[in-house]
Amino acid sequence: MGDPLTPDASRLTSMKIWDSLPKKQYLSLAPWAWVQLESANPPGPFPFVAGVAPEVVASLHEAHTLLSSTIDTAISDVFSKRAPLDDPDRQRRLEDAYAEVVSARPYLQQHIRCGRKPDGTFRWEFPTDPAKSAAVTNGGLRIFHAVKRQAIPIGFDRRQLGPLVGRILGFLDGTHQTDEIKTVVTTSGRDGERVLTQLIESLHQHACLVSSNTSSVRSRWFETVHDMDTVHLGHAALLYRQRDHALLFDPWLLPWFAESSVPSLWGSLLPKPAAVFLTHDHDDHVDPRTLLHLPKDTPIIVPSRRNRRTLSYDYLSLLRELGFGHVIELAHGDCWAFEGGAVYSVPFYGEDPCDVEMPRNCYLIADRGYNVLVHADSGPTNRGKSALTDGVILSLVQKHGPIPLVFASQQQLLEIRGHAAHAPLSPPGKWLDVGENGYLTNAYLADVCTAAQAKLFVSYATGGAEWYPDHLSFMFSRRNPARTALLTAHWERPETLKGLLATQGCGYHYGHALDLFRRTADGKVEPLMTGDSLTPLSLYRLDHGDPPFMKSSYGTTPSRDIDKDRL
Numbered sequence: 001m002g003d004p005l006t007p008d009a010s011r012l013t014s015m016k017i018w019d020s021l022p023k024k025q026y027l028s029l030a031p032w033a034w035v036q037l038e039s040a041n042p043p044g045p046f047p048f049v050a051g052v053a054p055e056v057v058a059s060l061h062e063a064h065t066l067l068s069s070t071i072d073t074a075i076s077d078v079f080s081k082r083a084p085l086d087d088p089d090r091q092r093r094l095e096d097a098y099a100e101v102v103s104a105r106p107y108l109q110q111h112i113r114c115g116r117k118p119d120g121t122f123r124w125e126f127p128t129d130p131a132k133s134a135a136v137t138n139g140g141l142r143i144f145h146a147v148k149r150q151a152i153p154i155g156f157d158r159r160q161l162g163p164l165v166g167r168i169l170g171f172l173d174g175t176h177q178t179d180e181i182k183t184v185v186t187t188s189g190r191d192g193e194r195v196l197t198q199l200i201e202s203l204h205q206h207a208c209l210v211s212s213n214t215s216s217v218r219s220r221w222f223e224t225v226h227d228m229d230t231v232h233l234g235h236a237a238l239l240y241r242q243r244d245h246a247l248l249f250d251p252w253l254l255p256w257f258a259e260s261s262v263p264s265l266w267g268s269l270l271p272k273p274a275a276v277f278l279t280h281d282h283d284d285h286v287d288p289r290t291l292l293h294l295p296k297d298t299p300i301i302v303p304s305r306r307n308r309r310t311l312s313y314d315y316l317s318l319l320r321e322l323g324f325g326h327v328i329e330l331a332h333g334d335c336w337a338f339e340g341g342a343v344y345s346v347p348f349y350g351e352d353p354c355d356v357e358m359p360r361n362c363y364l365i366a367d368r369g370y371n372v373l374v375h376a377d378s379g380p381t382n383r384g385k386s387a388l389t390d391g392v393i394l395s396l397v398q399k400h401g402p403i404p405l406v407f408a409s410q411q412q413l414l415e416i417r418g419h420a421a422h423a424p425l426s427p428p429g430k431w432l433d434v435g436e437n438g439y440l441t442n443a444y445l446a447d448v449c450t451a452a453q454a455k456l457f458v459s460y461a462t463g464g465a466e467w468y469p470d471h472l473s474f475m476f477s478r479r480n481p482a483r484t485a486l487l488t489a490h491w492e493r494p495e496t497l498k499g500l501l502a503t504q505g506c507g508y509h510y511g512h513a514l515d516l517f518r519r520t521a522d523g524k525v526e527p528l529m530t531g532d533s534l535t536p537l538s539l540y541r542l543d544h545g546d547p548p549f550m551k552s553s554y555g556t557t558p559s560r561d562i563d564k565d566r567l
């Protein structure tokens with residue numbers, strides 16, 4: 001068992017960082033510390049959107065921004081009942097107002113061609129280019145220490161060092177000893193060695209590193225989680241154990257006290273993943289901070305550009321910048337094989353209020369005759385197309401057999417398209433129409449489970465852990481029931497879905513972090529509580545004992561936001 005490292009200032013000034021760190025000990029980033037890369041230039045409106053040049057996106061975004069108060073006024077007119085809900089002239093007025101904005105600005109006309117044609121139809125076009133993307137390059141980083149509330153910046157001096165930083169952070173997961181980390185730093189080239197040495201020095205100086213002579217996290221996980229078990233890690237994050245491998249889906253982990261007062265699951269508290277699967281381009285499914293801290297030899301499986309219509313999300317640029325070298329684009333129907341089975345890419349529908357149709361994946365784990373569907377936020381599109389109408393679920397069952405365990409979001413979101421994230425990339429005449437933004441009705445979800453021949457439906461991807469932030473409208477927490485009541489007042493009740501599922505022999509479970517799902521001998525799936533064995537604090541204590549801010553000898557008073565009674 002080791003202790004938080006106490007920096008020795010005199011040795012640090014002589015740059016002998018490696019002599020200051022304990023030899024033959026496992027080194028890791030303390031779970032209340034993290035690193036964030038910072039963009040060299042202000043990122044544009046849609047970082048990592050590909051298929052259109054960033055300057056074209058900037059013009060589209062500006063045209064939308066110039067009309068946004070007009071749109072809000074038009075919405076107020078409907079709310080105040082001055083305007084009817086269905087106004088047949090609304091689309092034409094919107095289009096004409098948009099054309100007026102563009103025609104008054106030559107710099108917008110460079111990128112946007114729009115106007116009323118002689119036949120009365122509206123023309124709206126912008127140039128697309130599959131080779132273009134709004135990739136982001138980072139110019140520095142900031143180290144955060146949540147207990148001390150410190151943020152320490154380090155610049156890259158105009159060098160592209162994001163991938164090297166991601167690589168070294170991936171090594172600080174408590175499974176590598178000091179000498180191994182030293183070798184990585186000293187073999188990363190002259191510029192790399194300088195910045196990485198500075199990073200390790202700063203982490204040490206600001207008490208962001210912990211060490212231990214044991215590395216027990218993986219064995220604790222695998223004592224609790226058996227082969228073919230699935231564990232919910234909060235929100236849309238899942239861990240599936242495939243023999244002695246951990247497969248992660250949509251990991252959104254948080255450093256301790258980053259967003260809440262409770263210790264959370266964070267990179268060094270999980271077993272090293274054998275692969276990470278990402279479903280779609282939403283921040284709660286692709287979290288750069290989580291990914292930056294994961295080991296960089298991990299294969300990352302993402303939706304494929306082969307499934308794009310025009311636009312896509314540039315996973316490759318993002319993941320390369322974070323330091324990953326092994327990114328696999330998995331097109332619908334293709335699979336990532338493992339011994340005894342594979343994970344299949346399954347088409348993801350909807351959660352697309354403006355019909356942008358970026359490629360997205362659901363996943364089917366097909367493992368030695370046992371199947372698990374990671375359905376995420378997929379649901380019917382604005383036109384009613386879905387995995388059901390296209391026979392996707394049915395064909396999965398025909399090919400792989402029944403799918404006893406289904407993970408799906410139960411969100412029921414509708415959105416005025418002009419307020420949706422990708423509105424500037426969609427036809428302006430529809431901005432006052434309503435689009436689905438993940439509208440998963442009870443009937444739809446019950447039908448998915450019927451087609452899958454499911455035995456257990458797990459509702460997830462709407463929170464499910466106390467460590468997530470409160471401000472997102474699709475996240476619910478037990479902390480604020482009145483807010484949940486306001487947001488879901490007009491949603492169908494979960495109890496009704498539970499009843500619908502019961503009639504077809506399928507259970508209903510609302511997923512909380514660290515719930516475990518295990519198949520039973522009779523072909524069903526049983527939800528189990530993992531108790532204290534996998535809680536963030538008990539995982540930390542395995543190798544490090546009590547965190548320093550729980551010891552009276554520690555020189556820093558924990559923030560008042562940290563509720564020690566809950567630790």
Ligand SMILES: [Fe+2]
Pocket residue numbers: 280282285351377
């Ligand atoms: Fe989503």
